[in-house]
Amino acid sequence: MKKSFLLLLLLSLALALTTPARGQDDDDDDDQPRPTHPPIMKPAEKPAGGAFTCPNESDFQKPRKIGIYTVRILPAIRDKKDKNDDQDLDDDPRCRAVLTSPTGKRITIAYEWALSVDPISGLDLNHDGKPELVLDGYTGGLHCCYVYEIVSLGRTPQVLHTFQSPVPVTFEPQSDGSALVRAADGVFDYFLLSHRDAVMPQLVLKVQGNSLVDVSATYPELYDQEIQRARGQLSAEEIEKFRKANYHDKMYTDQIATVRKVLTIVLDYVYSGRTEQAWQALDELWPPSDIGRVKSLIAERRLRGMLANLACDCRPAAILGVPHHPKRKPGPADETTDPRVHDIIDD
Numbered sequence: 001m002k003k004s005f006l007l008l009l010l011l012s013l014a015l016a017l018t019t020p021a022r023g024q025d026d027d028d029d030d031d032q033p034r035p036t037h038p039p040i041m042k043p044a045e046k047p048a049g050g051a052f053t054c055p056n057e058s059d060f061q062k063p064r065k066i067g068i069y070t071v072r073i074l075p076a077i078r079d080k081k082d083k084n085d086d087q088d089l090d091d092d093p094r095c096r097a098v099l100t101s102p103t104g105k106r107i108t109i110a111y112e113w114a115l116s117v118d119p120i121s122g123l124d125l126n127h128d129g130k131p132e133l134v135l136d137g138y139t140g141g142l143h144c145c146y147v148y149e150i151v152s153l154g155r156t157p158q159v160l161h162t163f164q165s166p167v168p169v170t171f172e173p174q175s176d177g178s179a180l181v182r183a184a185d186g187v188f189d190y191f192l193l194s195h196r197d198a199v200m201p202q203l204v205l206k207v208q209g210n211s212l213v214d215v216s217a218t219y220p221e222l223y224d225q226e227i228q229r230a231r232g233q234l235s236a237e238e239i240e241k242f243r244k245a246n247y248h249d250k251m252y253t254d255q256i257a258t259v260r261k262v263l264t265i266v267l268d269y270v271y272s273g274r275t276e277q278a279w280q281a282l283d284e285l286w287p288p289s290d291i292g293r294v295k296s297l298i299a300e301r302r303l304r305g306m307l308a309n310l311a312c313d314c315r316p317a318a319i320l321g322v323p324h325h326p327k328r329k330p331g332p333a334d335e336t337t338d339p340r341v342h343d344i345i346d347d
Contacts, residue, residue: 052114052138054095063100066122067131067153070100073115097135099157107157110149113140118148120171125179125207130154132207134171139164150207161212163309167200181205181212187305188267191297192252197260201267203306212310217273224272230264239285247290262286270298
């Protein structure tokens, strides 16, 4: 009797262990990669694009003098009424940037999950006689992006521009005191290729007046190096095989290296302002039956990438209000005014 009971117990356990396995096999796709959700960054993690002073460095609160203002990165003050009911438990802003005027007035100009004062800060980037403050931020959590804010530090601080990018952006000082902004257009991430193989063309931007403008076309040599390298790596056999491919058959997954080289050539021509040469290269190198589709996709993606940041007047919403937590009312106790006042943004 005792042996029969043990045998029954073992059989029940074996059945319980094998049932989920059979359930997994119902769709016959166990050997296929399953989609995964992007991870939420934990408080101890750091963005891959580089270290941020807040909260990663012990002395991030050290004040910095820029023009007539003192800039400090401080811990964000959490609203006690915020119950974190939006499931983004780890992406609340942890840092804030505070400007202090010569009269002692404090104005919070940015909240982010991670934040730094960019080394380019202090230069007169747009030649208006006033130094600029550049803040580098990261949104953390489920939100994708590196965010940047350019503030002119005149008698009344003015936000010149804000923009975001899924990859880090660099500010390069020039001999005339201005700066070039180098950015990869992340809108082409996962475009016909995986993230690992994606072709994300470079943009060269510059602060002109109160605007951030695309000046990529004035630096064709930056693109020509990549174009020549990609053309040199393309063999006649590769081109012939690719031209005969059918996107609806294997979606070019058997020719990833070739797709990457051709996209590099086409996108570099597009982003350096030579669209006629771009479409000519597409006609020469891409499968003829798929040219129209890819041409339309490239044009559409480009318009909603970094260029969309340049075209919109998105300054009020993009920086100061912690947009993914609209119910929060920051109101830090040590400040004399709400951070969204007209002292910073005249909307």
